Amino acid sequence: MAGNKQRKAWMNSDESVLIDLWRERARDLRRVKRNSHIYADISVQMAHKFTPKEVHVKIRNLRQKYREERKKVGPSGGGPSGWKLFDAVHQIIELEAANVTETYESFTVSSIPTASPVAISSAVPVSELLCVPEIASISSPSLSPLDSSISAAGTSRKRNYKGEILKVAKEQNELLKTVVEDGKKLTERVVNAIELQSNNTKEFMDIMKSLLQKMLKNKIKLKN
Known part of the structure; x- marks a missing residue:
């Protein structure tokens, strides 16, 4: 049927170009949630040979393939994978993971409060923190500068x-x-x-x- 468009086959050269473009935009892909414009940009750089959706699907399949090959290799390294794109995709995945870590650390540092208000108030008087001298109590016989000014103002009014x-x-x-x-x-x-x-x-x-x-x-x- 005319509505079922046949998918284009990815040649080795196409995959190599996609890997290079993916590596350049790896950080952007993990930084934003809505990244359809990035797939569209890669599609443009590939001379519209593949649509943005096809680019998206291909990158998703490469990630899935990498996970499958990584299980075969094992967490300890094991033997090398027989997949020729394993090392290239592995580098991109590490870039994405590093970007996620940096984003998390920056968010965590900015979100940590400097200190608990209760701890500060119990440890150090507020007057010392603000570097402001404490005001004399009302029972003190000496007049504060504010009281003196009020008294002077009352005398001048009289x-x-x-x-x-x-x-x-x-x-x-x-x-x-x-x-x-x-x-x-x-x-x-x-x-x-x-x-x-x-x-x-x-x-x-x-x-x-x-x-x-x-x-x-x-x-x-x-x-x-």
């Missing part, structure tokens, strides 16, 4: 209040003087007006008196 009170009292005194002076001037004007009116009244009375006298004299003359 002085400011006294100054403000004196200033207000002075302003009120000046205002009272002004009122008194204005009242004095007003009083003088009233007195002057009364005196003037009194003088005018006296002059009027004198005129009226003189008129009455003249009228009486004229009346007497008429009778005679």
Whole structure:
């Protein structure tokens, strides 16, 4: 059927090229989880003779073949494997294992806490760790710099209040003087007006008196 595409056969030369490319990207393959782009890159470097999926499957088969041959050789080394790619794949597997170890060690070192908070607090006072002098207790008769600053601030506030009170009292005194002076001037004007009116009244009375006298004299003359 047209849907069943026949797989391409891997020649010895193809395997050699794949081994070299695999060795170059061995660390990358173990460093990332999603590594399909790496298989795609190898496929490109092999001139798209094999698809990324075929590259992936081939590398997986080489790993499986290596495990089978390793069991035959045994953990002590035994005799050499009859597989011609054993040594090349063995080097790549060691590179991958070394990369995994380095990643694990870096993660472990960064994850280890420096020390337990309980152990630190029980062994060394916090004030010594922070290199900060301990603050004197409240019962101490001497004032701390903070208390001194608070006391000084309170004294300055009291002085400011006294100054403000004196200033207000002075302003009120000046205002009272002004009122008194204005009242004095007003009083003088009233007195002057009364005196003037009194003088005018006296002059009027004198005129009226003189008129009455003249009228009486004229009346007497008429009778005679």
